[in-house]
Each structure stands twice: as structure tokens, then as C-alpha cells.
Amino acid sequence: MIVIHHNPDCGTSRNVLSIIEKAGYQPIIIDYQKEGWTRPQLQALFAAADLTPRSALRTTKSPAKELGLLDLTVSDEVILEAMLKHPILVNRPIVCSPKGVQLCRPSEAVLDLLENWPKAPFYKEDGEMVIDVQGNRVR
Numbered sequence: 001m002i003v004i005h006h007n008p009d010c011g012t013s014r015n016v017l018s019i020i021e022k023a024g025y026q027p028i029i030i031d032y033q034k035e036g037w038t039r040p041q042l043q044a045l046f047a048a049a050d051l052t053p054r055s056a057l058r059t060t061k062s063p064a065k066e067l068g069l070l071d072l073t074v075s076d077e078v079i080l081e082a083m084l085k086h087p088i089l090v091n092r093p094i095v096c097s098p099k100g101v102q103l104c105r106p107s108e109a110v111l112d113l114l115e116n117w118p119k120a121p122f123y124k125e126d127g128e129m130v131i132d133v134q135g136n137r138v139r
Contacts, residue, residue: 002027002113003096005045013093015107015124020095022118033087042083045094048101053079056103058091111137 002025007013020027046056053076057064063086064070069079083089095104097113104110108130111117122131129138 001098003030004028005030005032005090005092005094007031007033007088007092010092011125012105012107015130016093016095016104016110018125019107019110019118019122019130020114022122023114023116025114025116032090032092036087037084037090039080039084042080042090045096045101048096049094049103051103052076053083056091056094057083058089062086062088064089108137 002020004013004017004020004027006017006029008031017027017029042053046052049056054074057069057079059065059070067082067086067089068074069082069089079089091103091105093104095102095110095113099113099115102109102113104113107124111130117131117135117137120131120135121129121133123129132138
């Protein structure tokens with residue numbers, strides 16, 4: 001089972017979802033902006049992905065700056081509380097698979113979580129190659 005915490009407005013998130021689906025998986029898709037987060041959910045995801053609220057903070061195209069969250073003196077607890085109120089503050093996509101949990105940025109990072117990969121060659125929506133014609137990951 002694959003779960004993706006997805007933002008359909010984000011190119012990286014769309015690329016990750018495409019990689020997962022083209023690899024033959026039918027992921028559970030959670031639109032976290034609509035669903036929101038719970039404290040236990042975020043804490044579990046961050047622990048499993050070895051993230052902190054600060055390392056998972058979306059700093060661009062989010063209200064992080066306006067909320068004063070970019071100041072290094074702001075605690076993880078304050079950032080976590082803000083993430084609960086403003087789901088967009090959590091960087092995305094976060095993917096859960098039997099191989100682990102990971103913030104998949106760049107999008108090809110999701111390959112580390114998949115047993116099967118998409119048919120080669122595979123390109124992101126911007127045309128960048130992710131998997132070459134021989135089926136190798138492009139680095």
C-alpha cells in the first residue's frame with residue numbers, strides 16, 4: 001500500500017503521484033489541504049521520515065514568513081501548531097510505503113520507496129528525464 005499526502009496544485013506532488021501510478025500502484029491520495037492534519041498524524045509522519053517541523057516547513061508559497069516562522073528562534077512546537085492551523089505549511093508530498101516514509105523532494109526521491117518503477121523511459125511533466133531508456137534512474 002502506498003499513501004501520498006498530495007497537493008494537486010504542486011508540480012512536484014503531481015510528478016510523484018504520476019511516478020507512483022505509472023509504476024502500477026493505486027495509491028491512497030490524501031489532499032492534506034482539504035483534509036488538514038492532526039497532531040499525532042504529523043508527529044508520526046515526521047518521526048517516520050526523520051523530519052522535524054522546521055525541516056518539513058514549506059518556506060515558499062506559504063504564509064511561513066508572514067507568520068514569523070522563518071526566524072530560527074521559533075520552536076518546533078510553535079511551527080507544529082501553525083501547521084495544524086495552516087496545512088499548506090507542510091512541505092509536500094510525503095509518501096508512505098512498505099519501504100518507508102519520505103518527503104519526496106525532488107520528485108524522483110519517491111523511487112527509493114517503490115519496489116516497481118514506471119516503464120522506461122519516464123519523464124516529469126516539465127520534460128526532465130527521471131528514468132532512462134535502459135530503466136536506470138537519472139541522477
